[in-house]
Amino acid sequence: MGAGEIAHRVGDAIRMRLQARGVGLARPAPARQTYGQPWVPQLPRPAQPQAYVAAAEQILAGRFDVFSLRAAELGWPPRWNRDPRTGIEAPLVNGKMLNYRDEQLVGDIKYLWEPNRHLELVTLAQAWHLTGEARYAEGVRTLLDSWLQQCPYPQGPNWTSSLELAIRLMNWSMAWHLLGGAASPLFYGSEGAAFRERWLESVYRHCHFIAGYFSRHSSANNHLFGELAGLHIAALTWPCWNDSAAWLAQTSAELETQALLQNGKDGVNREQAVYYQHEVADMMLLCYLVGRANGLRRSAAYMERLEQLLEFLAALMDVGGQLPAIGDADDALLVRWNQQPHWNVYRSLLATGAVLFGRPDFKAKAGPFDDKSLWLLGEDGARRYARMASVRQPPCQAYREGGYYILGCDFDQPSEVRLVADAGPLGYLAIAAHGHADALALTLSVAGQPMLIDPGTYAYHTQKKWRDYFRGTQAHNTLQVDGLDQSESGGNFLWLRKATARCEAWHSDARCDSLTASHDGYLRLADPLLHRRRIEFLKDSLSIVIEDIIECEASHEIALSWHFDPACRVVLENGVVRVSTGPATLTLSMENGAAVPRLVCGAEQPPLGWSAPCFDTKVATHTVVWSEKIQGNTSRRTRIELVLNQSKQQTQTFIEGERLEN
Template sequence: MMVFVQRLVRVVRKEAEALFRSIRPLRPDARRSASSLGFGSTEDLVAHFYRRQEPCFMDWTMRSGPVSVRAFHERFPDAAADICGQADALCRGEVELHEYRYHAAGRIRWHFDPVSQEEIPLRYSRYYRFNTHDDFPDGSRDPILLFKLHTHQHLCRLGQAYQLTGEERYIDSLNSQLTEWIHHFPVGHGYPYLIVLNVAQRLISWCIIYVFSRSSRRFRDSMLPLFIDALALQARFLYRSLSVHGPTNNFVLTECVALWMVALLFPEFPEASRWEAKALEVLRRELQKQILPDGTSFEKSTGYQRFVAELLILLVWCDRSSTSQELDTRSGLQGVLSSLLYLSGPDGSMPQLGDVSLERAFWLATGEDMCDIRELLAAGASLLDDPSLKWGAQKAAQTVFWFSGADGLTQFDNVEAHPPSKASRLFPDGGFAALRNSWEEPGLLVVVDCGGVTQPGGGGHGHNDVLSFVLWKGGQPVIVDPGTYTYFSSRRWRNIFRSTASHNVVQVDGAEIATLGPGLFQVSAVHHTIHHWEVNEQFVTFDADHSGYARFAQPVLPRRQMVLLNSNALILRDLIGGEGEHELVWRFHCAPGVSPGVTATGDLHLNLPGGDGMLLLFLQSEKPTWELGSGWFSPRYGEKLAIACPTFTVLTALPVSLALGMVPLAKGEAVDTARTTEIRAALVREMNACIPGTEPISITTSLPDRPLRANEERKMDGRGR
């Protein structure tokens, strides 16, 4: 009863505030800023902030600015030109983020949605009545792209350009755009306040903007009092709106990181100590819950694990600036970055397991690729003195400089790089496995999603990808996860990209592994069991199952075994347990540029860019028929590409097992019938030797019943879908 009353009080209070503020908007005021902080005038406020040196993040801007700037130009000449080029575009009133345009006629369109091409009417944020259970037909408004503009991460470019050049015109543009935005959006009004996460991301950006711009007289004289008041009002809005009620996720982490940064950087605010105490209280609890013992994120998503890594990098810097030193952020950061290193390709590309959107805690490097984690690995190597993270980063990164200046680059250079001691690793808590033979020799790399699809509390950012895998050959992607594409612009496309049919798994009777919905982030729970994991000098083995089809009237239990041999071949064996007749579909989503073809022996040849390839051959004498179909791939949020997706389908009585071998082919290498037979026999011997406790297969084993041809009618009703 007490919980209900507390919730009712919160709702009534928020509704009353929304009604009051929709009638009387709260707008920042430079004079109020001075008086609220105990200064007699705005001039006194400016003088105070000009004199004080501490507290400070990125203190190189005060200690060794010119020396560090020279180091940046020497180390990253192309990046310096890119930053100034992007800042010049902002000075012209041009904003383009992830190839979406947010400007027209030299002015930023703060209310414009680039997907639906709509101008969003301004109202108090609570009255938008936005709900993830809404219908979202094709072409719907996508707030993710609006949120990206209102994080103000792009405005940090103006502060960076000022640091690199000392030119006040960048500060003039920054002052103009911040002032325009402040007057466009009273506190609590418009899409910038629709979700509290966006407020937190913007406050992080404003803290960074302040550090980069505070040495400018034009920023101090023309902008600082209004900036301070607007920042304080947003921080108060954030504090009142923390996402601490109900299931929690990366939202509340971001909110508390932002609140702590504001409290540390601006201790003059009367509420600063209260904000810091609340942020630390929540962070202690949430970091323990959201970062699992194996270093992965509890959200079942590599994209949001990357986001958490960025938050932890900020927390390490907060810890450096804080006198409390109360959070164990270093071990958390090391675990999260180490697991991302294992799950990523040799080029630092992170597979898109689960949702990958545009969420970032900061954006200081010039690249926009959300899947490239090398910037974060470099920052972690410098912060933690970690040799394996430096090995993964390959070289120093811009982010290291922007947080630590020339000293950070020197610290990175002094770390001795070497790969992790183990090439393969299972992450049982997060539900991922990375199979590779060597870090130094880029042979085959297999990453398997072997966990559930929901986070504690239900829903989240997982997809129907239990036992799905991605594959690299020689550092080149071959089999991929399709990614996310969209959240809100289309419910239909949202569900297509997170569906079973969009992943490299066995689909039974056309059914989803887990039920999708009712909302865009809801999905039913699926249990999994990891039966075996072994790493030795000859092979790496993985063996797991899931319960997604146990709900059928005739329950079905898919089990997947994988063996990566030291000869650089991969064996995949699927054992489908159950009773009765069922339709089984296997799909293999090829990376862009990979072209499949069927050989004379009925096996599959994947032609890779550059001329080499992969041979996929059945280890049974009777082969299903390959269908050279197509699928979808999203290289980044909001974009989709058609890709090849070879498929085969079997209508059979259960139980059944089917095994595939995947063998790399050199450029121009041809495989005739005799060679195929030899490879198949060798792989069968290896398979029987590597997986304990399962029935061996032989070269003469046939598939039960018959393969189902592509043009054959499929009548699947009544099978418990």
């Protein structure tokens, strides 16, 4: 840490201790009866409300979906300070003095926090809006009153993280408007008025807390953006206090600044994590829509950066609608707008972006106009989308600032080959919290089917073995040296020594795409080692040649890993890997060297051969590893040959079926 960050953290520590003694706590004045407008002039009504009603009924029955726990029995109302995964109940001590990283004390904090974000309030409010049945609105009041009683300010695990408070405020804002705002039947009579005052008092305390504990310096990543967004939306929704104007002015300015700091000019979010790119884009979108409805316009630069974020997501998306799982992902949603099965968060963003930015190419990637886009943009947005043409266009292939390169052919066609190579930074700021040690890794999708994958994330705060594995080098399609990660971890969300990757050459023409890149992560070894990788894709023959060049003097153990999608059938025959899926087959072989490949699936000690399709869920999958001991400068060449199994018509039918299902 630099001197500025040390001073900031010392100041925070002093403030925490003073507040634990009651000094500097929020003292809300009576709220003025002044409220903001909803994000759309008229709230829409999806054509099929049954899914929202079913989801609301599940909540009223005390069953919540929390990551890998589906319809978990949390009770009605839940015990809000209890981790539903372990059953541990966190103590009601001053939240900022509580060590939420202590599993023995709080359990799995990720699971504890998730229900407390109050996404369920929006679901209940949607069901009330669609049906008019009072019990759904009463459910919102029951949940809120129980939460206010069980989680007194500023005590317990739900008063620790400003980001958690900010996301709760976003959901409160959306639920407030869906319930009718200040005119909601929930606020009728003296009892309703008292409930409204209790709610607004907590809104003020949330805002005051966030404004006092922004994530700054090395922590000023998506957490800071989310904190600003939550306070911004709250100040627009409830401009009820003298402080509200100052909060609005501060967040308006800082959101503009952070939108440009945290996202590169080429549209790559600097956390180097695709799912977090989605989350930041979602934050930017919601701030824009709520601001627009209340007379606050975003700058042209802000909107341009949002459009660029969506462009990059569109470029990563294969013809089947899937993106590689680069970097951390926790499956978190700011607001659970959509109850449609197999809903795709990325296609949804592109559908919304198609309307906002007039982008027929976004519509071509998005497919049908989804319910989230309908909730955000209203019936007018749906009509505009219906009138818009759908136009496919080739993606940009070189994202030099973010460090991603897309090799392939027939993009967005049934015979598509899409290879994504990583020659970018580890992550954002000093801690690079959500980056993985994946320099020079690549993923491969053929005809809309992932074949070579990034296995994902799986764990965050707990299960250290699995957290280390999934973010480590061997869990990616790249070269590991001496059993070490390219970058040196200092904790679950901290990298110390960081590998720096750079592109040395990039070329693309009608015949081939090629990339040469290197990283310096292993220069820290006693015998410094440089890893350089050349990737060439030959379009006529559908061949990929990957040459790994190791520059060193002494001996080292190297391991070259290839991770396959669980849908792939993988066979190892005489040193050649044969892989088949519905639309394609692949053969992978090493053209030189004495290494003998081994095929691993679902190994526990040490972990290898796993994929995490969603947070806290892992499935066994096939990984092929070439391991050997080398001496001095060495080059190893891997060849991949692709064959499309289906005709273009068959593949198109397959892809369109997937599109309609999603």
